[in-house]
């Protein structure tokens with residue numbers, strides 16, 4: 099049984115320590131997708147992060163493999179090492195060129211968003227004026243499908259995510275998004291979005307972030323409750339896990355250069371008022387508690403295994 103963690107964040111710095119990934123592995127995770135850049139990060143930062151992360155993975159073949167196939171993940175699970183993939187959160191580092199999608203794929207990027215909270219020339223963000231997929235965005239969807247990269251609609255605007263899912267010839271995922279019906283937050287997704295994702299054959303992976311779960315100290319039971327909502331709405335084969343733990347590391351500043359304005363990317367009005375809704379993360383040990391928590395939420399052990407990895411394996415097998 100493979101456990102699939104659809105999204106985690108190390109510092110966006112080439113020297114980032116992979117020790118937190120070792121902790122995820124020890125907690126039972128077999129594959130983890132880690133962020134290598136968002137729309138706010140300049141290309142120089144994104145490239146140096148990819149270079150640094152690739153060097154760390156290559157230096158420890160006894161601990162990590164940069165996965166390019168489901169077979170790589172299954173082999174890593176058998177060998178007791180952690181399979182890693184990269185994800186890109188936003189289309190701005192694609193420089194408006196569909197050909198860049200396959201280049202990122204060759205560098206290890208296995209899943210891709212088109213917008214990070216704000217609108218760009220490709221797509222609409224979830225914390226901006228509602229806008230659809232642009233003409234360039236449609237060409238980008240085709241490029242993502244052709245490159246064998248997972249199309250990811252977390253952080254994307256509602257209308258735009260529906261248009262991406264309608265345009266995609268392959269299953270689409272939400273790698274870290276929670277049901278809006280359970281918690282009113284601008285980052286959470288509507289039942290319509292969840293149904294559209296399921297209609298592509300995709301998976302909605304629920305996060306373990308406090309503000310999106312609607313609890314100050316999130317636990318495995320909170321995550322399980324959100325996964326169970328998705329399962330009840332569209333079927334257990336469309337629910338997954340992307341805890342979205344951000345592993346900050348002392349001394350590694352990954353703030354984008356220049357006059358970086360965090361309130362532009364994470365506006366208070368969208369639900370990021372930390373006095374009301376502080377952002378804390380479930381611990382990595384959540385992975386050890388998830389199987390029983392999902393069963394307490396009404397699933398069988400086989401259904402829990404689908405949510406913890408089987409569903410994303412199925413999708414990756416079709417898309418990669």
Ligand SMILES: [Zn+2]
Pocket residue numbers: 187252253274342
């Ligand atoms: Zn994210």
